[in-house]
Amino acid sequence: MTSKLDLIIKPAFSRAYIRIVMGNRVWAEVLTDSMLPVLSLAAYVYTYYFLGASSQYVGFVILGGAMLAFWSNVLWSVGSQLYWEKEDGNLETFFISPASKMSLLTGMAFGGVVNTALRVIVTIAVGVIVFGVHFDPSQIPEALSVFGLTVIDLYALGMVFSSLYLLYGREAWHISNLLTEPVSFISGLYYPIQFFPFWLQALASLIPMTLGLDILRRMFFNGSTILSESLEVGVLAIMAPVLILLAKFALDYMERFSKREGRLTLRWQ
Amino acid sequence: MRESVRTEDLTRTFRGEEGEIKALDGVSLSVMPGEIFGLLGPNGAGKTTLTKILCTLLLPTSGKAFVNGYDVVQETAKIKEVINLASGGETPGYGILTVRENLWFFSQLYGLSNEESKKRVSQLIDAVGLQEKAKERMNRLSSGMKQRLNIARSMINDPRILFLDEPTLGLDVVFAQEIRQYIEKLVKVDPEKTVLLTTHYMAEADEMCDRVAIIDKGKIIVVEAPARLKSLFSKDVNLLVEVSFIGSRADELLKLKGVKGLSVTHSPEKNTTTLKLVLEEESTISDVISAIKEMGVTMHMMNKAETTLETVFISLVGRGLE
Numbered sequence: 001m002t003s004k005l006d007l008i009i010k011p012a013f014s015r016a017y018i019r020i021v022m023g024n025r026v027w028a029e030v031l032t033d034s035m036l037p038v039l040s041l042a043a044y045v046y047t048y049y050f051l052g053a054s055s056q057y058v059g060f061v062i063l064g065g066a067m068l069a070f071w072s073n074v075l076w077s078v079g080s081q082l083y084w085e086k087e088d089g090n091l092e093t094f095f096i097s098p099a100s101k102m103s104l105l106t107g108m109a110f111g112g113v114v115n116t117a118l119r120v121i122v123t124i125a126v127g128v129i130v131f132g133v134h135f136d137p138s139q140i141p142e143a144l145s146v147f148g149l150t151v152i153d154l155y156a157l158g159m160v161f162s163s164l165y166l167l168y169g170r171e172a173w174h175i176s177n178l179l180t181e182p183v184s185f186i187s188g189l190y191y192p193i194q195f196f197p198f199w200l201q202a203l204a205s206l207i208p209m210t211l212g213l214d215i216l217r218r219m220f221f222n223g224s225t226i227l228s229e230s231l232e233v234g235v236l237a238i239m240a241p242v243l244i245l246l247a248k249f250a251l252d253y254m255e256r257f258s259k260r261e262g263r264l265t266l267r268w269q
Numbered sequence: 270m271r272e273s274v275r276t277e278d279l280t281r282t283f284r285g286e287e288g289e290i291k292a293l294d295g296v297s298l299s300v301m302p303g304e305i306f307g308l309l310g311p312n313g314a315g316k317t318t319l320t321k322i323l324c325t326l327l328l329p330t331s332g333k334a335f336v337n338g339y340d341v342v343q344e345t346a347k348i349k350e351v352i353n354l355a356s357g358g359e360t361p362g363y364g365i366l367t368v369r370e371n372l373w374f375f376s377q378l379y380g381l382s383n384e385e386s387k388k389r390v391s392q393l394i395d396a397v398g399l400q401e402k403a404k405e406r407m408n409r410l411s412s413g414m415k416q417r418l419n420i421a422r423s424m425i426n427d428p429r430i431l432f433l434d435e436p437t438l439g440l441d442v443v444f445a446q447e448i449r450q451y452i453e454k455l456v457k458v459d460p461e462k463t464v465l466l467t468t469h470y471m472a473e474a475d476e477m478c479d480r481v482a483i484i485d486k487g488k489i490i491v492v493e494a495p496a497r498l499k500s501l502f503s504k505d506v507n508l509l510v511e512v513s514f515i516g517s518r519a520d521e522l523l524k525l526k527g528v529k530g531l532s533v534t535h536s537p538e539k540n541t542t543t544l545k546l547v548l549e550e551e552s553t554i555s556d557v558i559s560a561i562k563e564m565g566v567t568m569h570m571m572n573k574a575e576t577t578l579e580t581v582f583i584s585l586v587g588r589g590l591e
Contacts, residue, residue, distance in 0.1 A: 018363060
């Protein structure tokens with residue numbers, strides 16, 4: 001007998017599992033996905049070396065690179081996931097099934113986190129082993145909590161994007177393109193955003209990645225703690241449920257809109 | 270007995286570039302458990318729109334529709350538990366995953382336990398003849414094999430009401446026949462089950478369906494058993510004519526008195542046109558021959574044909590499914 005809980009847990013688990021299997025079946029892809037981004041990161045590191053900047057900047061770059069891996073996954077994979085499900089003919093099968101759509105979306109996001117974690121581990125390992133970045137070990141437990149919170153926020157944002165892409169994205173990758181560079185610029189992936197005017201800092205803080213990175217950097221390189229960063233950590237903590245609720249709202253709206261307009265399963269729209 | 274499908278004055282309009290398009294216009298029908306019910310109609314007749322409304326993928330503009338007694342607008346969750354859909358030409362699933370993995374994933378959308386899922390997946394792989402391909406990635410399957418997988422997927426939850434939209438599209442003749450027999454057996458073994466079949470293949474509908482609805486321009490023209498339809502139209506004169514390429518001039522034949530309908534199929538390779546005409550009476554044949562001669566085309570062959578579901582369709586709609 002299938003219970004309501006089965007229709008929440010099993011679709012989420014299976015979709016996450018499928019995503020993890022798909023992401024790791026082709027080893028050549030796994031290697032290029034995890035190794036190649038390190039090269040672009042190295043370019044920033046050597047720029048800072050050349051300029052004689054403080055070693056903190058190298059740490060900034062490594063943390064930024066780690067977070068960028070999640071952000072790229074959110075934009076290019078989770079955000080456009082429902083769009084690609086539609087193009088592959090899967091969306092129709094999701095919508096005629098009794099499975100919770102939110103749990104499917106959560107499964108996709110969770111699978112994305114697991115797959116991207118490998119790239120993040122490689123980035124941090126290269127940072128520590130090759131570039132000699134030092135992370136204060138006593139800060140690691142607190143930093144991991146902030147890191148986890150930021151990743152949850154990012155993927156919840158990705159879940160919101162997912163429905164919006166489907167509704168308004170004629171070709172999803174254009175939206176990803178549109179968001180990639182400006183967000184990389186204002187979120188301070190490779191430098192502290194304190195260089196920016198206040199209004200731009202405030203705008204950038206709406207992106208969880210900016211806030212998360214800012215806290216992490218202060219924790220690792222300035223000796224801050226969760227307590228001393230309680231305001232920003234609090235904002236990150238509030239963002240998670242707000243974004244998840246927003247994702248649910250967007251998903252429900254997208255389903256209603258598509259049923260009304262008849263665009264749910266039309267391709268290349 | 271509760272109807273499997275019931276619609277009451279169902280209407281659906283779409284906004285097009287040239288204003289509103291009525292895809293469904295006051296459709297009322299009823300399908301009972303144990304039936305294989307066919308929806309026949311030319312492209313754009315409204316068959317897929319009707320199927321999508323019944324599968325809760327689309328909202329009706331007005332009217333009511335019920336599946337297994339549940340309202341398609343208000344009670345979608347209950348409907349989703351008892352239905353499934355397979356559309357020909359669609360290949361849901363993930364290319365990099367194997368046949369078995371794909372079916373397992375779809376079983377999880379219905380909350381099947383691991384044991385149930387394993388059993389069901391193996392059973393379906395056998396049923397659609399994919400035993401040797403079970404461990405093959407989906408993207409390495411031929412289109413016919415993918416269609417088999419699609420059909421297996423649509424049965425993963427053992428649906429009480431199965432919607433099949435051109436299920437044998439792209440399948441080889443032998444396997445298409447096997448699939449038809451499998452579907453017929455499904456309903457025979459469990460009379461609670463219902464299949465709503467949309468097809469272009471008249472012979473398929475004739476062979477499988479207990480009743481068919483002929484739908485054109487969003488309206489149901491007739492709902493009847495194929496045998497009964499053929500008997501009702503048995504007095505029609507059905508003519509099969511092959512001429513040299515005639516182009517759009519063939520439509521002039523429709524203006525002749527006594528011509529009820531015409532289906533035109535061009536064969537570019539042979540540079541010929543095959544005309545299927547349904548006439549009210551024998552005396553019209555001479556008028557048809559004269560008209561063809563006047564068009565200046567060469568007549569290669571002319572035969573009288575038996576009444577089939579296709580000739581009934583031509584007679585009712587005025588044209589074929591082309």
